[in-house]
Amino acid sequence: MEPNATTxxxxxxxxxxxxxxxxxxxxxxxxxxxxxxxALSTLTSRIAVGAxxxxxxxxxxIGLSLWIGSELGQYYYGFFIMALVYLIAAIVLHKMQHKLIKTPIGNMIISSILKDENTEIDPDLK
Incomplete structure (x- = not known):
């Protein structure tokens, strides 16, 4: 009977x-x-808001360019001024990209990954 019970x-x-x-x-x-x-729903909603x-x-x-151009007498002056504003903004962002863009986004990604890992851990196993 033993072998049968073990089986x-x-x-x-x-x-x-x-x-x-x-x-x-x-x-x-x-x-x-x-x-x-x-992830897909978050990406879709951010794309919609971004658009x-x-x-x-x-x-x-376009409105600011036309308004500035009309104040200066020629419409294309407004577009040149707005292009200059964006050139200055691009230079500032390029010089400070690590502080303003790369570090905060990296920290956000790391914290979201760690948050997901912590929520998956069973509290009884800690």
Missing amino acids: NENLNLYEKAENYTKTSFELIKLKTVSSSAD VVAFFTLFLN
């Missing part, structure tokens, strides 16, 4: 291991789909 226990253990593996695989798939959907801001900026710049 049943091994079979039961094998089934449990198989179920655990299948469940773990399904969980990984669901987490991947959830993360992908979250609206880009159109706003475009029309604001």
Whole structure:
């Protein structure tokens, strides 16, 4: 009777291991789909907001250029002045890109990655 009981226990253990593996695989798939959907929805919403801001900026710049040009007597003067403003802004951004752009974005990415990892850790396992 002993060998038969051991065989049943091994079979039961094998089934449990198989179920655990299948469940773990399904969980990984669901987490991947959830993360992908979250990233895609965030990207889509930021692109939509970016497009609206880009159109706003475009029309604001055209309006400012025309207004400055009409004040100076020639419309193209306004466009030249706005181009000069953007040239100065580009130079400032180039000189300070690490402080104004690279470091804050890097910190944001790192904190979001670490936040996601911390939320996945089971509090009972700590």
